[in-house]
Amino acid sequence: MTLKEKFKDDFWVGAAVNTRTIQTHKELLTREFNSITCENEMKYGEVTSDGITYNFQRADKIAAFAHDNNMAMRMHTFLWHNQTPQAIFENATRQSLIHTLMKHIQKMADRYGDQIYACDVANEVIADSQDKILAGGIFRKSPWVDIIGEDFCDIAFHASKAALPNAALFYNDYNEWDEGKSKRIYALVKGMKERGVPVDGLGLQCHWNIKSPNFDQIKRALELYSRLDVKLHITEMDISLYVDPADPLMEKPFMQAVEKQASLYKQAFSLFKQYSGKVTSVTLWGVADDETWLDQFPVNGRKDWPLLFDESHEPKLAWQQIMDI
Numbered sequence: 286m287t288l289k290e291k292f293k294d295d296f297w298v299g300a301a302v303n304t305r306t307i308q309t310h311k312e313l314l315t316r317e318f319n320s321i322t323c324e325n326e327m328k329y330g331e332v333t334s335d336g337i338t339y340n341f342q343r344a345d346k347i348a349a350f351a352h353d354n355n356m357a358m359r360m361h362t363f364l365w366h367n368q369t370p371q372a373i374f375e376n377a378t379r380q381s382l383i384h385t386l387m388k389h390i391q392k393m394a395d396r397y398g399d400q401i402y403a404c405d406v407a408n409e410v411i412a413d414s415q416d417k418i419l420a421g422g423i424f425r426k427s428p429w430v431d432i433i434g435e436d437f438c439d440i441a442f443h444a445s446k447a448a449l450p451n452a453a454l455f456y457n458d459y460n461e462w463d464e465g466k467s468k469r470i471y472a473l474v475k476g477m478k479e480r481g482v483p484v485d486g487l488g489l490q491c492h493w494n495i496k497s498p499n500f501d502q503i504k505r506a507l508e509l510y511s512r513l514d515v516k517l518h519i520t521e522m523d524i525s526l527y528v529d530p531a532d533p534l535m536e537k538p539f540m541q542a543v544e545k546q547a548s549l550y551k552q553a554f555s556l557f558k559q560y561s562g563k564v565t566s567v568t569l570w571g572v573a574d575d576e577t578w579l580d581q582f583p584v585n586g587r588k589d590w591p592l593l594f595d596e597s598h599e600p601k602l603a604w605q606q607i608m609d610i
């Protein structure tokens with residue numbers, strides 16, 4: 286039995302990949318997963334550095350891999366405050382930036398639209414804590430809101446609907462279990478629905494660690510989001526064995542931490558299954574522990590083991606416990 290077989294009636298099981306891991310992790314990827322997301326290769330700043338000339342070489346390789354191996358693909362992401370060519374903001378007016386964004390969305394849709402079942406139209410536009418919130422609003426400060434105004438997100442969804450009529454359109458964010466932030470995320474999606482903005486889903490990144498968030502927070506937030514009339518995708522899940530940048534370094538994963546991680550994964554997947562009418566895709570942010578962004582973040586060079594397969598691509602305790610659900 287594999288992950289994708291286990292949850293075939295519940296949700297897609299995905300992994301984030303890059304041009305290297307589609308080769309080095311091919312066997313594992315094609316055996317266990319049926320959906321992929323490009324870790325970076327389809328981000329705005331990765332396909333164009335000046336906003337004018339595009340280079341699709343790396344994204345094309347991954348799209349071809351998905352096609353050849355009959356895997357579904359999530360698109361990530363059109364509108365974000367990171368990894369975006371700064372040139373598009375220079376001397377931009379509201380109208381010119383809207384035009385630039387619409388052209389970008391159309392370009393990505395023309396190239397990959399046929400393969401995409403879901404798309405993170407906007408990523409992380411909600412402010413983290415009260416003090417960063419724009420007066421009266423819910424958004425983090427960014428050139429998007431500064432130049433276009435508070436309807437920038439609505440505009441991106443309308444443009445995406447026109448360009449990608451068959452893909453489910455998602456808003457994606459992190460710290461989605463935080464009580465304050467979850468209210469703002471809820472308000473954004475609810476407001477879009479009420480205004481007739483074509484939002485189909487909410488993406489929950491789920492970058493967790495073995496202590497935080499606690500499971501009650503997770504349940505509370507999922508219950509809140511399930512009241513929205515949208516699909517929920519788990520988009521970037523991993524569970525770090527470190528809780529804090531100052532934690533003592535582990536040379537090998539401590540058994541206690543590994544057991545905690547496994548039980549959290551099991552609880553989480555059980556919960557996603559309970560909500561399987563709502564949760565229709567669950568993506569891990571990586572394939573196996575030999576390649577994870579958490580080796581560089583938040584501490585550069587600190588090895589972490591956040592995924593379901595170990596450094597030799599063998600199933601971990603977490604995988605076994607998930608398969609016991």
Ligand code: GLA
Pocket residue numbers: 324361408459490521578
């Ligand atoms: C955020 C983004 C992802 C990725 C991760 C870190 O969650 O949405 O695209 O950059 O950070 O790898």
